[in-house]
Amino acid sequence: MNNGTLPGDWKRATVNPILKGGDRSLVTNYRPVCSTSIVGEQMEHDIASDLREVYNKNNWFYDGYHGFRPGFSCQNQVMTVCQETSDSLGIGERTDAMKVYFSKVFNLVTHGRLLTKTTNSGVDSRVVVWIKEFLLGRPHRVRVGG
Numbered sequence: 001m002n003n004g005t006l007p008g009d010w011k012r013a014t015v016n017p018i019l020k021g022g023d024r025s026l027v028t029n030y031r032p033v034c035s036t037s038i039v040g041e042q043m044e045h046d047i048a049s050d051l052r053e054v055y056n057k058n059n060w061f062y063d064g065y066h067g068f069r070p071g072f073s074c075q076n077q078v079m080t081v082c083q084e085t086s087d088s089l090g091i092g093e094r095t096d097a098m099k100v101y102f103s104k105v106f107n108l109v110t111h112g113r114l115l116t117k118t119t120n121s122g123v124d125s126r127v128v129v130w131i132k133e134f135l136l137g138r139p140h141r142v143r144v145g146g
Contacts, residue, residue, distance in 0.1 A: 001043075001126055006133040010040035015142045034140070044134070047127060054123055111135045 017030040036044075052069065055061055064080070066072035088095045115135075119128050 001130050004126070004129040004133065006040075006130065010037045010043070011134065011138045012036065013138055013140045015140055017142065017144060040134075043130075047130065050127060051118075051123060054121065058122070060121070 014035045015032045016035065018033050020029055020031050022029040061069065064077075066074065066077040066080075085095055085097065111132075115128060115132050118131060119125070
């Protein structure tokens with residue numbers, strides 16, 4: 001990490017399509033599960049923990065934020081919204097609503113924007129370089145049926 005490089009083996013990923021349910025012939029019924037090296041995955045975990053620590057220390061998460069936080073999930077967030085709405089209706093408070101589509105948005109974030117925001121957040125520059133190395137130039141292969 002200190003020299004800003006990442007072993008090539010850590011960057012190789014195997015994508016295994018896992019059937020979510022339904023018709024096996026439809027690609028949309030599969031969820032891609034990506035496997036990388038165990039050492040690389042441990043490093044990912046350590047980096048994510050460090051980032052959460054920086055964000056928590058600087059109070060960058062508001063109480064209602066549920067993404068990428070231990071003990072929080074999209075399901076928890078949906079239940080919280082439903083409970084708060086029910087409580088408001090129960091005491092006759094005005095309740096405004098909008099439809100929110102909860103999805104796994106990390107796949108929609110551009111790497112450049114993620115790296116810029118991470119750099120500007122005060123995270124150690126070595127961590128930013130490691131994230132950049134990890135995200136860019138990653139060879140993937142798809143494994144189907146063994």
